[in-house]
Amino acid sequence: NAGVTQTPKFQVLKTGQSMTLQCAQDMNHEYMSWYRQDPGMGLRLIHYSVGAGITDQGEVPNGYNVSRSTTEDFPLRLLSAAPSQTSVYFCASRPGRRVYEQYFGPGTRLTVT
Amino acid sequence: AQKVTQAQTEISVVEKEDVTLDCVYETRDTTYYLFWYKQPPSGELVFLIRRNSFDEQNEISGRYSWNFQKSTSSFNFTITASQVVDSAVYFCALSLEGYSTLTFGKGTMLLVSP
Numbered sequence: 001n002a003g004v005t006q007t008p009k010f011q012v013l014k015t016g017q018s019m020t021l022q023c024a025q026d027m028n029h030e031y032m033s034w035y036r037q038d039p040g041m042g043l044r045l046i047h048y049s050v051g052a053g054i055t056d057q058g059e060v061p062n063g064y065n066v067s068r069s070t071t072e073d074f075p076l077r078l079l080s081a082a083p084s085q086t087s088v089y090f091c092a093s094r095p096g097r098r099v100y101e102q103y104f105g106p107g108t109r110l111t112v113t
Numbered sequence: 114a115q116k117v118t119q120a121q122t123e124i125s126v127v128e129k130e131d132v133t134l135d136c137v138y139e140t141r142d143t144t145y146y147l148f149w150y151k152q153p154p155s156g157e158l159v160f161l162i163r164r165n166s167f168d169e170q171n172e173i174s175g176r177y178s179w180n181f182q183k184s185t186s187s188f189n190f191t192i193t194a195s196q197v198v199d200s201a202v203y204f205c206a207l208s209l210e211g212y213s214t215l216t217f218g219k220g221t222m223l224l225v226s227p
């Protein structure tokens with residue numbers, strides 16, 4: 001198993017550009033989430049999904065879109081990047097209701113200039 | 114709403130010292146799960162421990178130990194005889210029964226110098 005994979009590892013965007021951060025897991029996990037990590041702020045939840053076709057907003061959803069068309073993939077879209085979205089983004093997956101361990105991807109470091 | 118507080122922003126110790134990282138949580142739920150994660154300088158998140166709200170037994174794993182006290186809503190983490198490789202940011206996190214996500218504290222950066 002590759003676990004949770006994220007691409008790209010690093011990305012630099014100009015303000016107003018759009019891009020998609022990719023997240024995939026090969027463990028057949030039901031739950032997937034996106035977090036952002038900013039200095040001194042810990043990790044904050046952006047969006048999450050409890051299954052294919054089901055997504056919901058977390059604590060800081062503004063400026064981000066998600067969809068979950070398959071169990072494996074959970075992409076995060078930035079429609080019009082802003083400097084405030086400069087952050088490290090982590091994708092996580094969790095098997096399902098009865099198992100509470102979250103498996104994290106290696107992260108994507110995004111800089112918006 | 115739930116909350117996790119890690120009041121210590123940064124701790125510096127010298128190798129071989131013992132160090133305790135504090136974690137205080139808030140929730141009205143009776144069933145919940147507490148976690149500690151380590152984030153070394155390389156940036157990945159490493160799972161250390163999970164504890165559920167019905168299990169107040171302390172746990173020891175090598176140089177690591179965890180003290181869970183429901184009476185004070187705390188889940189503290191102690192590293193005995195710290196080593197340089199323990200230098201990292203440590204996060205405490207909370208998950209509620211029926212929820213799919215984690216609420217994180219802001220993290221404590223531990224610097225262990227030789």
